[in-house]
Amino acid sequence: MEQRIIELDVREDLKNKIEPFQKIMEAIKxxxxxxxxxxxxxxxxxxxxxxxxxxxxxxxxxxxDKKYWKVTFTKKA
Incomplete structure (x- = not known):
């Protein structure tokens, strides 16, 4: 089974005061x-x-960077 990488950038959402939690939960599905x-x-x-x-x-x-975090989540088998 091939490992896939799914990326989501929520920096712009938060800058525009849009709560990204739902978007994140949709992405992890x-x-x-x-x-x-x-x-x-x-x-x-x-x-x-x-x-x-x-x-x-x-x-x-x-x-x-000062206002830039990259978090890598791995789904355990």
Whole structure:
């Protein structure tokens, strides 16, 4: 089974005061075991870590710039 990468950038949504939680939840519905979901956000989305952990994801975060975080979530098989 081929590993897929699904990316979502919510920086513009948050800049425009649009809550991206629903968009994120919709995106992760597409993520299968061992797939990768990459989230681009203007801050470290700590509350999301617990929500996605319950759904079987591990994560690694990287601060790219002062207001740019890249978080890589992997769905455990």
């Amino acid at each position: 597409e993520v299968k075991d061992n797939d990768i979901f990459i989230l681009h956000a203007p801050f470290k989305p700590v509350p999301l870590f617990g929500v996605l952990k319950v759904k079987g994801f591990t994560h690694a975060e990287e601060e790219i």
